[in-house]
Amino acid sequence: MADDIGTSVDPPTQGKAKGGKVDVRANLTQQMMANPEIMAALAKDMDLLRGRPSTYIESMPEVIKRRIRALKNIQVDCQQVEARFFAEVQALERRFAAQYKALYDQRREIVIGKYEPKESETHFAPDEEDEEEEEEDNEDGGAVESGVKVLDDSGKPVADEDDGAAPTSQYDEKTKGIPEFWLTAMKNSEPIASTLEEHDEEVLQHLEDVSLQLTENPLGFILEFHFSENEFFSNSVLKKTYNMKLEVDETDPWRFEGPEITSSEGCEINWKKGKNVTVKTIKKKQKNKNKGQTRISTKQVRAESFFNFFSPPAAPEDDEELEDEEAAEELGRDFEIGTMFRDNLIPRAVLYFTGEALQEDDDDYMEGEDGDDYDMDDDDDEAADPDFQPAVSVPTTK
Numbered sequence: 001m002a003d004d005i006g007t008s009v010d011p012p013t014q015g016k017a018k019g020g021k022v023d024v025r026a027n028l029t030q031q032m033m034a035n036p037e038i039m040a041a042l043a044k045d046m047d048l049l050r051g052r053p054s055t056y057i058e059s060m061p062e063v064i065k066r067r068i069r070a071l072k073n074i075q076v077d078c079q080q081v082e083a084r085f086f087a088e089v090q091a092l093e094r095r096f097a098a099q100y101k102a103l104y105d106q107r108r109e110i111v112i113g114k115y116e117p118k119e120s121e122t123h124f125a126p127d128e129e130d131e132e133e134e135e136e137d138n139e140d141g142g143a144v145e146s147g148v149k150v151l152d153d154s155g156k157p158v159a160d161e162d163d164g165a166a167p168t169s170q171y172d173e174k175t176k177g178i179p180e181f182w183l184t185a186m187k188n189s190e191p192i193a194s195t196l197e198e199h200d201e202e203v204l205q206h207l208e209d210v211s212l213q214l215t216e217n218p219l220g221f222i223l224e225f226h227f228s229e230n231e232f233f234s235n236s237v238l239k240k241t242y243n244m245k246l247e248v249d250e251t252d253p254w255r256f257e258g259p260e261i262t263s264s265e266g267c268e269i270n271w272k273k274g275k276n277v278t279v280k281t282i283k284k285k286q287k288n289k290n291k292g293q294t295r296i297s298t299k300q301v302r303a304e305s306f307f308n309f310f311s312p313p314a315a316p317e318d319d320e321e322l323e324d325e326e327a328a329e330e331l332g333r334d335f336e337i338g339t340m341f342r343d344n345l346i347p348r349a350v351l352y353f354t355g356e357a358l359q360e361d362d363d364d365y366m367e368g369e370d371g372d373d374y375d376m377d378d379d380d381d382e383a384a385d386p387d388f389q390p391a392v393s394v395p396t397t398k
Contacts, residue, residue: 083256192337192340210224210341211226218243241265242264246259280303288375313334320380
């Protein structure tokens with residue numbers, strides 16, 4: 001019986017029996033698999049092991065290890081070729097920038113009401129087809145009412161919130177341009193929308209255009225926010241500069257994934273008196289212990305606002321990691337927002353204004369090429385990765 005201790009026990013009600021005995025190892029495995037804390041700990045350990053040479057590689061003879069090192073040198077050469085490819089893409093973007101600017105200038109003229117499109121410029125076939133389909137649906141009875149009405153005490157019909165009545169607009173045929181064009185587009189664009197506060201909206205109603213400049217030396221881009229004259233600040237243009245690098249780090253070549261934002265620089269906003277939405281005043285009561293008198297002191301603290309975008313956190317030098325986790329998250333978010341303006345919002349502003357880009361973004365996020373759902377836990381896995389870096393690799397093509 002003593003020989004059985006630690007390997008098997010008298011058969012309980014669970015586990016697979018082996019010759020009348022229960023396999024303790026099978027029971028332990030089942031218990032471990034059913035325990036989420038144990039599984040989480042194992043997953044964490046596996047994450048820590050990622051990127052380390054496996055014992056399989058370490059056990060190989062030296063002649064094979066030499067060949068593997070030769071393959072790694074070839075891989076570094078491949079990444080150098082990739083870096084030159086991205087440099088060519090950047091140069092191509094700068095070459096076409098003037099053509100884009102001419103079109104964006106036309107967009108701005110329409111948005112601010114300086115140019116009224118001709119009749120021939122206002123026909124857009126896809127929209128007209130949608131309108132025709134809607135009219136056909138109405139003719140086929142798609143808009144027939146149920147005939148059931150709720151009446152109040154006086155016998156008048158009570159308005160139904162779900163009647164489907166078209167919302168009324170505060171604008172009329174005399175309205176110039178497209179009011180709140182950029183504000184609406186920004187509210188329809190994540191992660192930009194998450195930075196907008198209610199007190200920002202009144203300021204952003206004066207935003208007339210957001211433009212892009214691509215720079216070669218140093219490599220990067222500049223976002224310019226053009227404002228009409230307003231009561232909040234005297235600047236007509238607010239600038240945000242992003243610096244990038246496009247080179248393979250010899251000490252860590254496997255991290256190279258293309259152009260990467262390394263830092264950003266904002267600008268000073270000349271706020272008018274009492275109009276700074278990035279600060280708020282806090283009042284605090286202070287009591288004198290000796291005299292028993294109470295006084296109220298005030299101080300200004302930072303307030304949540306989109307305009308903090310122009311006062312970005314400083315990036316670490318020499319790729320050193322940020323020790324402050326909150327600062328690292330803020331830096332990563334700043335890079336992400338800058339990339340969103342550059343690659344999505346500026347090129348496709350009208351689609352974000354109408355909301356059509358939202359549907360396309362949702363489709364891209366939820367489905368792959370074969371219609372398979374993406375894993376919704378990717379963000380959690382990335383956040384738990386101890387090697388995660390806040391810098392954002394910037395895609396250069398759509």
